[in-house]
Amino acid sequence: MNPVSILLLGFAMSTDAFAAAIGKGAAMTRPRLIQALRAGAIFGVIEAITPVVGWLLGKGASRYIEVWDHWIAFGLLLALGLHMIWNGLKPEPDEPVDEAKRHGFAAxxxxxxxxxxxxxxxxxxxxxxxxxxxxxxVVIGLCTFAMVTLGIMLGRVLGEVVGKRAEMIGGFILIGVGAVILYEHLAG
Known part of the structure:
Protein backbone atom coordinates (compact mmCIF):
# COMPACT_ATOMS: atom_id res chain seq x y z
CA MET A 1 0.00 0.00 0.00
CA ASN A 2 1.25 3.47 -0.80
CA PRO A 3 1.13 6.36 1.71
CA VAL A 4 -1.92 7.98 0.09
CA SER A 5 -3.86 4.70 0.25
CA ILE A 6 -2.93 4.27 3.90
CA LEU A 7 -4.05 7.83 4.70
CA LEU A 8 -7.35 7.37 2.85
CA LEU A 9 -7.89 4.10 4.71
CA GLY A 10 -7.22 5.92 7.99
CA PHE A 11 -9.87 8.53 7.27
CA ALA A 12 -12.32 5.93 5.98
CA MET A 13 -11.98 3.96 9.20
CA SER A 14 -12.56 7.08 11.29
CA THR A 15 -15.82 8.25 9.69
CA ASP A 16 -18.15 6.17 11.87
CA ALA A 17 -16.22 7.21 14.99
CA PHE A 18 -16.59 10.84 13.83
CA ALA A 19 -20.37 10.45 13.55
CA ALA A 20 -20.55 8.79 16.96
CA ALA A 21 -18.41 11.57 18.44
CA ILE A 22 -20.81 14.21 17.17
CA GLY A 23 -23.57 12.40 19.04
CA LYS A 24 -21.45 12.08 22.17
CA GLY A 25 -20.45 15.74 22.04
CA ALA A 26 -24.09 16.77 21.64
CA ALA A 27 -25.05 14.70 24.68
CA MET A 28 -22.29 16.12 26.88
CA THR A 29 -22.75 19.34 28.82
CA ARG A 30 -20.58 21.88 27.01
CA PRO A 31 -17.53 19.63 26.47
CA ARG A 32 -14.21 21.43 26.65
CA LEU A 33 -11.28 20.83 24.31
CA ILE A 34 -9.50 18.68 26.91
CA GLN A 35 -12.55 16.36 27.04
CA ALA A 36 -12.61 16.20 23.25
CA LEU A 37 -8.89 15.36 23.18
CA ARG A 38 -9.44 12.67 25.82
CA ALA A 39 -12.29 11.12 23.81
CA GLY A 40 -10.17 11.34 20.66
CA ALA A 41 -7.32 9.55 22.41
CA ILE A 42 -9.60 6.77 23.70
CA PHE A 43 -11.21 6.23 20.30
CA GLY A 44 -7.87 6.57 18.50
CA VAL A 45 -6.09 3.97 20.62
CA ILE A 46 -8.95 1.50 20.27
CA GLU A 47 -9.20 2.14 16.53
CA ALA A 48 -5.43 1.60 16.19
CA ILE A 49 -5.47 -1.68 18.14
CA THR A 50 -8.39 -3.32 16.35
CA PRO A 51 -6.80 -3.66 12.88
CA VAL A 52 -3.75 -5.25 14.49
CA VAL A 53 -6.01 -7.69 16.36
CA GLY A 54 -7.87 -8.35 13.09
CA TRP A 55 -4.58 -8.85 11.27
CA LEU A 56 -3.48 -11.39 13.88
CA LEU A 57 -6.83 -13.16 13.75
CA GLY A 58 -6.80 -13.03 9.97
CA LYS A 59 -3.72 -15.17 9.92
CA GLY A 60 -5.85 -18.06 11.18
CA ALA A 61 -9.59 -17.43 11.35
CA SER A 62 -10.69 -14.74 8.91
CA ARG A 63 -13.88 -16.43 7.72
CA TYR A 64 -15.36 -16.45 11.25
CA ILE A 65 -14.78 -12.74 11.91
CA GLU A 66 -15.94 -11.50 8.54
CA VAL A 67 -19.22 -13.38 8.91
CA TRP A 68 -20.20 -11.63 12.17
CA ASP A 69 -18.38 -8.26 12.33
CA HIS A 70 -21.20 -6.19 10.84
CA TRP A 71 -23.82 -7.78 13.10
CA ILE A 72 -21.72 -7.15 16.21
CA ALA A 73 -21.13 -3.51 15.24
CA PHE A 74 -24.81 -3.01 14.42
CA GLY A 75 -25.96 -4.60 17.69
CA LEU A 76 -23.61 -2.52 19.84
CA LEU A 77 -24.45 0.75 18.08
CA LEU A 78 -28.17 -0.01 18.15
CA ALA A 79 -28.07 -0.68 21.90
CA LEU A 80 -26.02 2.46 22.59
CA GLY A 81 -28.26 4.55 20.33
CA LEU A 82 -31.46 3.31 21.95
CA HIS A 83 -29.97 4.01 25.37
CA MET A 84 -29.14 7.59 24.34
CA ILE A 85 -32.65 8.09 22.91
CA TRP A 86 -34.14 6.76 26.16
CA ASN A 87 -32.00 9.18 28.17
CA GLY A 88 -33.13 12.04 25.92
CA LEU A 89 -36.78 11.19 26.48
CA LYS A 90 -36.55 10.96 30.27
CA PRO A 91 -37.48 14.10 32.19
CA GLU A 92 -34.71 16.18 33.71
CA PRO A 93 -33.59 14.65 37.02
CA ASP A 94 -33.89 16.70 40.20
CA GLU A 95 -30.29 15.97 41.14
CA PRO A 96 -27.37 16.78 38.82
CA VAL A 97 -26.40 14.15 36.23
CA ASP A 98 -23.07 12.40 36.80
CA GLU A 99 -21.32 13.45 33.58
CA ALA A 100 -18.21 11.48 34.50
CA LYS A 101 -20.19 8.25 34.56
CA ARG A 102 -22.31 8.87 31.45
CA HIS A 103 -19.37 10.06 29.37
CA GLY A 104 -16.51 8.47 31.27
CA PHE A 105 -13.82 6.11 30.10
CA ALA A 106 -16.01 2.99 30.00
CA ALA A 107 -18.80 4.66 28.02
CA VAL A 138 -0.88 4.19 13.66
CA VAL A 139 -2.37 6.16 10.75
CA ILE A 140 -5.88 4.85 11.52
CA GLY A 141 -5.41 5.76 15.18
CA LEU A 142 -4.18 9.29 14.42
CA CYS A 143 -6.96 9.95 11.90
CA THR A 144 -9.54 8.72 14.40
CA PHE A 145 -8.02 10.87 17.16
CA ALA A 146 -8.35 13.97 14.97
CA MET A 147 -11.83 13.16 13.69
CA VAL A 148 -13.27 12.28 17.12
CA THR A 149 -11.80 15.40 18.71
CA LEU A 150 -13.39 17.49 15.95
CA GLY A 151 -16.65 15.51 16.25
CA ILE A 152 -16.96 16.13 19.99
CA MET A 153 -16.48 19.86 19.48
CA LEU A 154 -19.00 19.93 16.60
CA GLY A 155 -21.38 18.00 18.83
CA ARG A 156 -20.97 20.72 21.44
CA VAL A 157 -22.36 23.25 18.99
CA LEU A 158 -25.20 20.90 18.11
CA GLY A 159 -25.93 20.36 21.81
CA GLU A 160 -26.13 24.09 22.45
CA VAL A 161 -28.49 24.59 19.52
CA VAL A 162 -30.84 21.69 20.25
CA GLY A 163 -30.59 21.42 24.02
CA LYS A 164 -31.41 18.25 25.96
CA ARG A 165 -32.86 16.52 22.90
CA ALA A 166 -29.37 16.49 21.40
CA GLU A 167 -28.78 13.16 23.15
CA MET A 168 -31.69 11.72 21.16
CA ILE A 169 -30.13 13.03 17.95
CA GLY A 170 -26.85 11.43 18.98
CA GLY A 171 -28.67 8.14 19.55
CA PHE A 172 -30.23 8.29 16.11
CA ILE A 173 -26.78 9.04 14.64
CA LEU A 174 -25.32 5.93 16.34
CA ILE A 175 -28.19 3.78 15.08
CA GLY A 176 -27.71 5.24 11.61
CA VAL A 177 -23.99 4.46 11.67
CA GLY A 178 -24.79 0.89 12.72
CA ALA A 179 -27.40 0.54 9.97
CA VAL A 180 -24.94 1.82 7.35
CA ILE A 181 -22.29 -0.66 8.52
CA LEU A 182 -24.82 -3.48 8.34
CA TYR A 183 -26.12 -2.38 4.93
CA GLU A 184 -22.61 -2.04 3.44
CA HIS A 185 -21.67 -5.55 4.53
CA LEU A 186 -24.94 -7.17 3.45
CA ALA A 187 -25.04 -5.35 0.12
CA GLY A 188 -21.42 -5.74 -0.52
Whole structure:
Protein backbone atom coordinates (compact mmCIF):
# COMPACT_ATOMS: atom_id res chain seq x y z
CA MET A 1 0.00 0.00 0.00
CA ASN A 2 1.25 3.47 -0.80
CA PRO A 3 1.13 6.36 1.71
CA VAL A 4 -1.92 7.98 0.09
CA SER A 5 -3.86 4.70 0.25
CA ILE A 6 -2.93 4.27 3.90
CA LEU A 7 -4.05 7.83 4.70
CA LEU A 8 -7.35 7.37 2.85
CA LEU A 9 -7.89 4.10 4.71
CA GLY A 10 -7.22 5.92 7.99
CA PHE A 11 -9.87 8.53 7.27
CA ALA A 12 -12.32 5.93 5.98
CA MET A 13 -11.98 3.96 9.20
CA SER A 14 -12.56 7.08 11.29
CA THR A 15 -15.82 8.25 9.69
CA ASP A 16 -18.15 6.17 11.87
CA ALA A 17 -16.22 7.21 14.99
CA PHE A 18 -16.59 10.84 13.83
CA ALA A 19 -20.37 10.45 13.55
CA ALA A 20 -20.55 8.79 16.96
CA ALA A 21 -18.41 11.57 18.44
CA ILE A 22 -20.81 14.21 17.17
CA GLY A 23 -23.57 12.40 19.04
CA LYS A 24 -21.45 12.08 22.17
CA GLY A 25 -20.45 15.74 22.04
CA ALA A 26 -24.09 16.77 21.64
CA ALA A 27 -25.05 14.70 24.68
CA MET A 28 -22.29 16.12 26.88
CA THR A 29 -22.75 19.34 28.82
CA ARG A 30 -20.58 21.88 27.01
CA PRO A 31 -17.53 19.63 26.47
CA ARG A 32 -14.21 21.43 26.65
CA LEU A 33 -11.28 20.83 24.31
CA ILE A 34 -9.50 18.68 26.91
CA GLN A 35 -12.55 16.36 27.04
CA ALA A 36 -12.61 16.20 23.25
CA LEU A 37 -8.89 15.36 23.18
CA ARG A 38 -9.44 12.67 25.82
CA ALA A 39 -12.29 11.12 23.81
CA GLY A 40 -10.17 11.34 20.66
CA ALA A 41 -7.32 9.55 22.41
CA ILE A 42 -9.60 6.77 23.70
CA PHE A 43 -11.21 6.23 20.30
CA GLY A 44 -7.87 6.57 18.50
CA VAL A 45 -6.09 3.97 20.62
CA ILE A 46 -8.95 1.50 20.27
CA GLU A 47 -9.20 2.14 16.53
CA ALA A 48 -5.43 1.60 16.19
CA ILE A 49 -5.47 -1.68 18.14
CA THR A 50 -8.39 -3.32 16.35
CA PRO A 51 -6.80 -3.66 12.88
CA VAL A 52 -3.75 -5.25 14.49
CA VAL A 53 -6.01 -7.69 16.36
CA GLY A 54 -7.87 -8.35 13.09
CA TRP A 55 -4.58 -8.85 11.27
CA LEU A 56 -3.48 -11.39 13.88
CA LEU A 57 -6.83 -13.16 13.75
CA GLY A 58 -6.80 -13.03 9.97
CA LYS A 59 -3.72 -15.17 9.92
CA GLY A 60 -5.85 -18.06 11.18
CA ALA A 61 -9.59 -17.43 11.35
CA SER A 62 -10.69 -14.74 8.91
CA ARG A 63 -13.88 -16.43 7.72
CA TYR A 64 -15.36 -16.45 11.25
CA ILE A 65 -14.78 -12.74 11.91
CA GLU A 66 -15.94 -11.50 8.54
CA VAL A 67 -19.22 -13.38 8.91
CA TRP A 68 -20.20 -11.63 12.17
CA ASP A 69 -18.38 -8.26 12.33
CA HIS A 70 -21.20 -6.19 10.84
CA TRP A 71 -23.82 -7.78 13.10
CA ILE A 72 -21.72 -7.15 16.21
CA ALA A 73 -21.13 -3.51 15.24
CA PHE A 74 -24.81 -3.01 14.42
CA GLY A 75 -25.96 -4.60 17.69
CA LEU A 76 -23.61 -2.52 19.84
CA LEU A 77 -24.45 0.75 18.08
CA LEU A 78 -28.17 -0.01 18.15
CA ALA A 79 -28.07 -0.68 21.90
CA LEU A 80 -26.02 2.46 22.59
CA GLY A 81 -28.26 4.55 20.33
CA LEU A 82 -31.46 3.31 21.95
CA HIS A 83 -29.97 4.01 25.37
CA MET A 84 -29.14 7.59 24.34
CA ILE A 85 -32.65 8.09 22.91
CA TRP A 86 -34.14 6.76 26.16
CA ASN A 87 -32.00 9.18 28.17
CA GLY A 88 -33.13 12.04 25.92
CA LEU A 89 -36.78 11.19 26.48
CA LYS A 90 -36.55 10.96 30.27
CA PRO A 91 -37.48 14.10 32.19
CA GLU A 92 -34.71 16.18 33.71
CA PRO A 93 -33.59 14.65 37.02
CA ASP A 94 -33.89 16.70 40.20
CA GLU A 95 -30.29 15.97 41.14
CA PRO A 96 -27.37 16.78 38.82
CA VAL A 97 -26.40 14.15 36.23
CA ASP A 98 -23.07 12.40 36.80
CA GLU A 99 -21.32 13.45 33.58
CA ALA A 100 -18.21 11.48 34.50
CA LYS A 101 -20.19 8.25 34.56
CA ARG A 102 -22.31 8.87 31.45
CA HIS A 103 -19.37 10.06 29.37
CA GLY A 104 -16.51 8.47 31.27
CA PHE A 105 -13.82 6.11 30.10
CA ALA A 106 -16.01 2.99 30.00
CA ALA A 107 -18.80 4.66 28.02
CA UNK A 108 -16.33 6.14 25.53
CA UNK A 109 -14.42 2.87 25.24
CA UNK A 110 -17.59 0.89 24.50
CA UNK A 111 -18.63 3.40 21.85
CA UNK A 112 -15.10 3.42 20.43
CA UNK A 113 -15.03 -0.37 20.30
CA UNK A 114 -18.40 -0.56 18.59
CA UNK A 115 -17.27 1.85 15.87
CA UNK A 116 -13.94 0.06 15.37
CA UNK A 117 -15.26 -3.37 14.43
CA UNK A 118 -14.89 -2.41 10.77
CA UNK A 119 -11.20 -1.72 11.43
CA UNK A 120 -10.95 -5.22 12.88
CA UNK A 121 -12.37 -6.60 9.64
CA UNK A 122 -9.98 -4.45 7.60
CA UNK A 123 -7.12 -5.87 9.65
CA UNK A 124 -8.30 -9.36 8.74
CA UNK A 125 -8.23 -8.42 5.07
CA UNK A 126 -4.78 -6.85 5.38
CA UNK A 127 -3.44 -10.13 6.74
CA UNK A 128 -3.57 -11.49 3.19
CA UNK A 129 -1.61 -8.68 1.51
CA UNK A 130 1.86 -7.33 2.03
CA UNK A 131 1.03 -4.34 4.23
CA UNK A 132 2.98 -2.70 7.08
CA UNK A 133 0.22 -3.28 9.66
CA UNK A 134 1.88 -1.16 12.36
CA UNK A 135 2.07 1.87 10.06
CA UNK A 136 -1.54 1.35 8.96
CA UNK A 137 -2.69 1.01 12.59
CA VAL A 138 -0.88 4.19 13.66
CA VAL A 139 -2.37 6.16 10.75
CA ILE A 140 -5.88 4.85 11.52
CA GLY A 141 -5.41 5.76 15.18
CA LEU A 142 -4.18 9.29 14.42
CA CYS A 143 -6.96 9.95 11.90
CA THR A 144 -9.54 8.72 14.40
CA PHE A 145 -8.02 10.87 17.16
CA ALA A 146 -8.35 13.97 14.97
CA MET A 147 -11.83 13.16 13.69
CA VAL A 148 -13.27 12.28 17.12
CA THR A 149 -11.80 15.40 18.71
CA LEU A 150 -13.39 17.49 15.95
CA GLY A 151 -16.65 15.51 16.25
CA ILE A 152 -16.96 16.13 19.99
CA MET A 153 -16.48 19.86 19.48
CA LEU A 154 -19.00 19.93 16.60
CA GLY A 155 -21.38 18.00 18.83
CA ARG A 156 -20.97 20.72 21.44
CA VAL A 157 -22.36 23.25 18.99
CA LEU A 158 -25.20 20.90 18.11
CA GLY A 159 -25.93 20.36 21.81
CA GLU A 160 -26.13 24.09 22.45
CA VAL A 161 -28.49 24.59 19.52
CA VAL A 162 -30.84 21.69 20.25
CA GLY A 163 -30.59 21.42 24.02
CA LYS A 164 -31.41 18.25 25.96
CA ARG A 165 -32.86 16.52 22.90
CA ALA A 166 -29.37 16.49 21.40
CA GLU A 167 -28.78 13.16 23.15
CA MET A 168 -31.69 11.72 21.16
CA ILE A 169 -30.13 13.03 17.95
CA GLY A 170 -26.85 11.43 18.98
CA GLY A 171 -28.67 8.14 19.55
CA PHE A 172 -30.23 8.29 16.11
CA ILE A 173 -26.78 9.04 14.64
CA LEU A 174 -25.32 5.93 16.34
CA ILE A 175 -28.19 3.78 15.08
CA GLY A 176 -27.71 5.24 11.61
CA VAL A 177 -23.99 4.46 11.67
CA GLY A 178 -24.79 0.89 12.72
CA ALA A 179 -27.40 0.54 9.97
CA VAL A 180 -24.94 1.82 7.35
CA ILE A 181 -22.29 -0.66 8.52
CA LEU A 182 -24.82 -3.48 8.34
CA TYR A 183 -26.12 -2.38 4.93
CA GLU A 184 -22.61 -2.04 3.44
CA HIS A 185 -21.67 -5.55 4.53
CA LEU A 186 -24.94 -7.17 3.45
CA ALA A 187 -25.04 -5.35 0.12
CA GLY A 188 -21.42 -5.74 -0.52
Missing amino acids: LAITGLSTSIDALAVGVGLAFVDTPIVVVA
